[in-house]
Amino acid sequence: MTANFLLGNKVKAALVSLALSTGLLSANSFAVEAETSEVQKPSFETYVEQLKAEALEKGFTQDLLDSSFANVTFHKRAVKADRNQPEKVETLDTYLPKRVPDWKVNRAREMFQTHRELLSQIGDKYRVQPRFIVALWGLETNFGRIMGNYNVISALSTLAYEGRREAFFKKQLWAALTILEQGHIGIDKMKGSWAGAMGQNQFMPTSFVSYAVDGDGDGKKDIWGNHADVFASMANYLSKEGWSDELTWGRQVKLPENFDHSLAIPKNTGSRKNWLKAWAESEKSLAEWQQLGVRRSDGTNLPKVNIKAALVFPDDENGRVYLAYDNYKSLMHWNLSYYFVSSVGHLSDRIKFPPLKVAKEK
Known part of the structure; x- marks a missing residue:
């Protein structure tokens, strides 16, 4: 870059500043000039x-x-x-009633019953509880009704x-x-x-390539119109991202007074990589959380089971608090959003059907 070029730019900037200050050139006209000067x-x-x-x-x-x-x-x-x-602009308390209204819960239960046999087979194969498949299906596309028309x-x-x-x-x-x-x-x-x-599970094309499966053996992976492919692809996604059918997704908890909120995962980590790092730093056994004063939302003791969990604030320390299990990580891989994962978890909990040949949840 030459000295003459730099000098020319400085002179031009000074002239533009003078013109703007005297009203000879409007800000809008300068913006147009700058835009047209670009390639x-x-x-x-x-x-x-x-x-x-x-x-x-x-x-x-x-x-x-x-x-x-x-x-x-x-x-x-x-x-x-x-x-x-x-x-x-929402809080989780205002978001959840909109995303998981009673009509959607009732519809989810109906869809669960309608596809119960198929869901049971897929749940067994991929070791994913069917109620989570139905919850994802309902929240992504209203059970295949709203897939986009682009x-x-x-x-x-x-x-x-x-x-x-x-x-x-x-x-x-x-x-x-x-x-x-x-x-x-x-x-x-x-x-x-x-x-x-795309499709009833709203896979991006790269997710399709990585996770979509042929659920009925017809040689195609049709996530638009084939329920076997839709459900199996969802289950395969969760399975490949570490899902365990021996766990649920998480539980809402209460914290004691003067609790050290730095033990929770920061709300904004900026990327999935940073979020996973924060998870590793927050994760403790339920016994350790119990010792720190964390209790179920009704004030009773945490389950006495040998599993780990991280502490999550979807809003801030004044809002809802969750102990999140490993399955929470799988759902965050699907969509890195506390609100989305919370809505999936709450809808799956409200379906309330008995397990279909899967291990009992803790």
Whole structure:
């Protein structure tokens, strides 16, 4: 960078500052000038051609790319949704009644009974209690009723083009093409959310590649319309992330006065890696938590079982407090959100059906 260039920039900045102060140049006009001075972004159509060329280099066939991108469109609503996700204004006490209302509990119980035999088989195979599968199903898509109607290739191409998380959405796009290449679903039926989450369990394409399974042996992994595939894929996800059917998810507890709140996992850890590190630092046996004065929510002693748990504040020390078991970690891998995990746990607890050939929960 030359001295003349630096000097020129300083002079330009001084002139702009003078113009703004004297009213000769508005802030808006300067913003427009700054924007137009940047390198022009290619059109969406040009960007899609670049994506196709990159996909071709990765080994995808021209026929697959032509059919997959034949009707690709720019989804302005997807960009708006990605940029304007709502800030958290709830507390867990206001969130749970909305996410786990009585009608959803009743519906979950009905769905549990309707699919009881299939859920029992899958629960036995993957060692995941069926009530958690039903709870996830209900909270993700209202038992398959709300899966999103975006063309997944279009949604992912749009968000990659938008650029805020280009690398992430390109990775999802390559995974989506792999799913089409393997013939699990046709492009016309590959629908999902604005972010590309797909099917009745809302798997992102990379999650599909890692966890989706063929639950009924028909050669396809259809998480859009095949209950065997939907339930088995959910159970396989949890199983691969360390689920144990000998444990529940956690329990609400009470703390004694003057409790050392630093023993809990910090609310905002910034990443899953940091959260897991904080979990390891917080984890203690139930006997140790009992000795520290932690009690069940009704004030009685904690169970006398040899398991460990970490302390979690979904809001802060003035809100609800939970002892979280290892299964809590599996649910946090699914969605790194205390509120989401709490809603799954509470819905699963309210289903209240007897275990289906799985070990008794503690």
